[in-house]
Amino acid sequence: MENLEVAVVSPYRGPDADDGSPADSGLLEFTRNLVTAMARFARMHVITHRTSARDWNDGPVLVHAAYRRGSWFGPFQVLAWAVRSECRVVHFQHELFAFGNPVCTLLLPLVMSLLRVSGRTVITTIHGVIPLETIDASFVEKNGSRLSPAVARWGWRLLLWLTCVASTAVIVHEESHKRSLRSEYDVRTRIAVIPHGIQPGVPVSVAERDDARTRMHIDPSAEVLLFFGYFAGYKGLDELCDAIPLLLEARPRLHVIVAGEVPARLGESTAVSARVDALAASHRRMHRLGYVPNAEVRRVFATSDVLILPYTSGISASGPFSQAAAHGIPAIVSRRLQQDERDMFAFEPDAAGIVQGVTAFFDDPVAREQAYRHMERVRRERSSDVVAAHTIEAYGR
DSSP, rough: OOOOOEEEOOOOOOTTTOOTSOSSHHHHHHHHHHHHHHTTTTTEEEEEOOOEEEOOOOTTEEEEEOOOOOTTTTHHHHHHHHHHHSEEEEEEEOOOOSSSHHHHHHHHHHHHHHHHTEEEEEEEEOOOOGGGGSHHHHHHHHHTOOOOOOHHHHHHHHHHHHHHHHSSSEESSSHHHHHHHHTSSSOEEEEOOOHHHHHHOOOOHHHHHHHHHHTTTTTTTSSSEEEEEEOOOGGGHHHHHHHHHHEEEEEETEEEEEEEOGGGGGGGGOOOHHHHHHHHHHOTTTTEEEEOOHHHHHHHHHHHHHHEEESOOSSSHHHHHHHHHHHTTEEBTTTTOOOTTTOHHHHSSSSHHHHHHHHHHOOOOHHHHHHHHHHHHHHHTHHHHHHHHHHHHHOOO
């Protein structure tokens, strides 16, 4: 599309933000990686919240601090900026708390509809498609909500349905999310499936691994299991905490690294973060890292043999999975998250299943080598340039 101008509406890390401080979700880095890759194909703008009194350039991307996050006026400030701009495509990155609170998210379908009336193409990437049957009392509690499960199911279904109806087209990251939108949410809007992009890079070397382990006082010959990411309720950390003592007792060479933090919307601490802290205090081979700044991410992955994703629900695609692929680190995944039949070492998301999956990975060198080759295929098929090109194509289909 020649001379295409695109506005992506998303939270974005400000020009003076401290990379060492956590954000609400991985959406900030996702958007930054996407728009940087897309700048090869179009003139890219980001409409973001006011973390700065000024607009700024982030490399080839123009960033506009246009709306107040958490204000009911915020969605209409997005509308005002987009209508005044030359952007013919407005692309929303949709998460429930991306714009500060659910009320702002509920106003977005109205803003999207008005943008379509103004002649804009409105695209929405939905980062979380929750299977409705998984919204039970436990799910609601783990995600910091006080709603009843029935109200939460009804509200979430209505919100996604309205968002999709108001969009010209919708993007999701997994085929299972598309199926769920069609069957459970009754969405008839055009849906494109485009995976998380993987940043270009070089897989970690043996020398990097040895150096990273030395820094963490881990023997170079140890087995190292990594959990990486925000402590969201659906990511299976409770189940992993149940499994960790069993794994450490059964495998004397195993070290477990838990790297991440509680999302800001859930407060500074949760019951599961307290469990992780207690395990780290009582087990010498359990390593608790907090939020990992971008500059330290490669070192953390270099320390590890394998990433574990014990998700209890396949709500969203895994950003940590893409980061593992970028660094050449294989992953073992919950069957709730399993992405295709080539995924290796899929397990049930409970303590016994986690133990089984970890044991299979470390005890089967042939299958482990296949897992490395699988991640190499993923790196090629989901490179950031490929994903950017598919996203541009989705605008004009």
